[in-house]
Amino acid sequence: MSISLDDLKVLRAQTGAGVLACRSALEESDGDMEQAIAILKVKGLEKAAEKSDREIRDGLVVSYIHSGGKIGSLVKLGCETDFVARMDEFKELATNIAQQAAAMAPSSVDELLEQSYIRDPSKTVGDLVTDLVAKVKENIVLVDYYRLEV
Numbered sequence: 001m002s003i004s005l006d007d008l009k010v011l012r013a014q015t016g017a018g019v020l021a022c023r024s025a026l027e028e029s030d031g032d033m034e035q036a037i038a039i040l041k042v043k044g045l046e047k048a049a050e051k052s053d054r055e056i057r058d059g060l061v062v063s064y065i066h067s068g069g070k071i072g073s074l075v076k077l078g079c080e081t082d083f084v085a086r087m088d089e090f091k092e093l094a095t096n097i098a099q100q101a102a103a104m105a106p107s108s109v110d111e112l113l114e115q116s117y118i119r120d121p122s123k124t125v126g127d128l129v130t131d132l133v134a135k136v137k138e139n140i141v142l143v144d145y146y147r148l149e150v
Contacts, residue, residue: 060077060091062074071147100125101147129141
């Protein structure tokens, strides 16, 4: 089956996966975009599992204060290298997790990772982490978080 460049661009924009991975998923799914996304998600989960035992040596601490100043959170998101810690996608993930923690008041890191993401209920916070692990090919771990409320 011939894969169009437009389909590759669309799949890549939706998933952030590499060109070869997108081409392979589209070929495997006979051009079905939804099935290709599902294939890439499974492969991303496999890649994330492979990287989960790697040592975390870097990361960021990000704060979020909700408007009005009555609720705030701190998130410690770890990664393997300072290169990934400086990436905009990593910073955005840490900020999104801090906003999630402030909004949803989880009782543990595990509960926070299992919560439906407030901006896209079809995903969990853990899915956001896994998606970025698959994209940057590095272990990323939500090390800890704190939520404060007046």
